[in-house]
Amino acid sequence: NRKGNFMDNNKRKFVDKFTMFAAKLGNEIHLRSLRDAFATMMPLYILAGLAVLLNNTVFTWIFSGDTLANVQYWGTVIANGTLNVSGLLIAAMAGYYMAQNRDFKNPLSAALVSMATLVVMMPNTVNVQDVNGNLVDVAGVLPFANLGTGAMFAGIIIGLLSTEVFVKVSSIKKLQVNLGDNIPPAVGSSFNVLIPVIIVMSLFAIVSALLFNITGMNLINLITTFIQEPLRHISTGLWGCIILYSLGNMLWFFGIHQSVIYSSILEPLLIINITENIAAFNAGQEIPNIINVSQVATFGLIGGSGSTICLLIATFIIGRSLVTKNVAKLAIAPGIFNINEPVIFGYPIVYNISLIIPFVLVPAMGIFISYMATVTGFMDPCVVQIPWTTPPLLSAFLATAGDYRAVIVQAVIIILGILIYIPFVRINDKVLAKQAELENSKMQEE
Numbered sequence: 001n002r003k004g005n006f007m008d009n010n011k012r013k014f015v016d017k018f019t020m021f022a023a024k025l026g027n028e029i030h031l032r033s034l035r036d037a038f039a040t041m042m043p044l045y046i047l048a049g050l051a052v053l054l055n056n057t058v059f060t061w062i063f064s065g066d067t068l069a070n071v072q073y074w075g076t077v078i079a080n081g082t083l084n085v086s087g088l089l090i091a092a093m094a095g096y097y098m099a100q101n102r103d104f105k106n107p108l109s110a111a112l113v114s115m116a117t118l119v120v121m122m123p124n125t126v127n128v129q130d131v132n133g134n135l136v137d138v139a140g141v142l143p144f145a146n147l148g149t150g151a152m153f154a155g156i157i158i159g160l161l162s163t164e165v166f167v168k169v170s171s172i173k174k175l176q177v178n179l180g181d182n183i184p185p186a187v188g189s190s191f192n193v194l195i196p197v198i199i200v201m202s203l204f205a206i207v208s209a210l211l212f213n214i215t216g217m218n219l220i221n222l223i224t225t226f227i228q229e230p231l232r233h234i235s236t237g238l239w240g241c242i243i244l245y246s247l248g249n250m251l252w253f254f255g256i257h258q259s260v261i262y263s264s265i266l267e268p269l270l271i272i273n274i275t276e277n278i279a280a281f282n283a284g285q286e287i288p289n290i291i292n293v294s295q296v297a298t299f300g301l302i303g304g305s306g307s308t309i310c311l312l313i314a315t316f317i318i319g320r321s322l323v324t325k326n327v328a329k330l331a332i333a334p335g336i337f338n339i340n341e342p343v344i345f346g347y348p349i350v351y352n353i354s355l356i357i358p359f360v361l362v363p364a365m366g367i368f369i370s371y372m373a374t375v376t377g378f379m380d381p382c383v384v385q386i387p388w389t390t391p392p393l394l395s396a397f398l399a400t401a402g403d404y405r406a407v408i409v410q411a412v413i414i415i416l417g418i419l420i421y422i423p424f425v426r427i428n429d430k431v432l433a434k435q436a437e438l439e440n441s442k443m444q445e446e
Contacts (some may be wrong), residue, residue: 029101030160031264036101037093037156038268044089045275048082049294049384051075052282057402075282083279084144087151091118094159095166104167109193113166114159117204121158121219122146123212146220149275153228154220156268162200170196228272236269236291238371242364245296249305249360255350258305270296274385281383281401290374291367294382294399297338298406299370299413302392304340306349306359307366309392310417311425318422320429337389354428355421362417369413370406379405 055075063071095114099107123146125137145151169175175195179188211217234240244266248258273292280287303309312335315328324347331342344350349359373379380403386395396410397403 028264030098033094033097033101033160034156034268035259035263036097037090037159038271039263040093040097041086041089044082044086045271045278045385046387048079048275049278049386051078051082052278053384053398053401056281079279079282080144083275083282084148086148086275087155088115088118088147089155090152091115091155091159094156095163098160098163099167102163102167104170106170106189106193109189109197110163110166113197113200114162116201117162118151118155118158118220120201120204121154121208123218123220149272149279150224151220152272152275153232154223157223157227158204158219162204165203166193166196166200169199172196175199232269232272235266236273236289238291238368241266241270241291241296242367245300245367246360246364249363250356252305252344252349252359253351253353253356267293271385274382277381277383278385287381287383290371290381292382294385295370295374296367297388298382298386298395298399299366299410300363301338301388302366302410302414302417303335304338304343305363306340306343307362307413307417308340308343308349308359309335310362310414311343311347311355311358311421313414314418314421314425317418319425321432323432324425324428336391338391339389352428354431355424358417358421358424362420365416365420366413369416370409373405373409379403379409382406 052075055072059068059071059075092111092115096107096111099110104110119142122142125139126141126143126146127135128138128143129135170193177191177194179191208218211219211222235244244261248261248266251258251261270291270293273289274294277287277289277292301307303312308331312328312332315324319325319328327342327346331340331346334340334342347355349355370379374381380400382399383401384399386398390398392414393407393410396406400406
């Protein structure tokens, strides 16, 4: 008993420490701000994906020639207002939520400074081709290359950094301009941060000027080359993605939402990948990223975290426990739309050692199989960001812009997932039966 109590105490201590660490990580202010920023922008990415999908599939089936070009103008301007300015928008959103999480009273001014600072850090001239194919320098333009998907990581870093500096400078009371109470609140708020705005923007402008005059480069190119691309290739490579995603799913065992790792660390990079894919697909270019947020969600999140639609089907096939079968009946409807809290907490997955292995393994298998199917050319890469509630099979068709082979791949993953879950469902049933037996024996003794 002493030995058992000692092991139980150690287990509880480990779980408590791990839970505290995961909670602190998920609540880290920069990651939390980033998560909120991307969540706010999600409707724009979904709209962009749907517009590109219609432009390059449905419209081409119906129209042709000049009529097709005229109709596709609709999708082009939507792409311009979403994908092609996404770096600028994410800078503003990151600044806004960073200021809000710092309890700054005027987060809109922080968003304004973030967006303006990103433009300050952009090159003043760009190289373009003239009619003869010669490269010439053009001043006074902001190309989509510096505003859109290629500048998203720079927008994140500059947005967070400029806001930190701005909030710090704004906290210095001597720099605040107070015009009194007899003026409109918006005017008072603007003058209150007037000097901090001037200081922060001027500081970043000095950095931009020094970089250009000394190295001939700009901060956006430096961030993209030395931070964004190396980090993205490691985290959103096949094995990096599987490891991070599996760690996130493993947190469910301790009752911790997987968004602690996924939404804060992995998802922002996956979103950058899908926005690049959407832009490339819209331009008729080669698709650059196999691993992206749509690919992970479509093939590694079937029915929710742990691909639990496979668990529910396995339960219907061979389940013997009335408890889990009843939970499965209640959970199947929301599960079709990838909502699986009834499974997570009702089956349950939390603190259930019997099911944690397939819960982590099946999504990793789905990501791997879909990756290999794409690499080998069996199916097209994911180029559309679809709503996360899109049901299985339909999600594969839409995410790949209408590739029926992706539906076959997803169906194979579901079947394999069911087969993997089946033996663990049997184990779980036996555990539940044994627990019920012990409980009944205990009640009879009393």
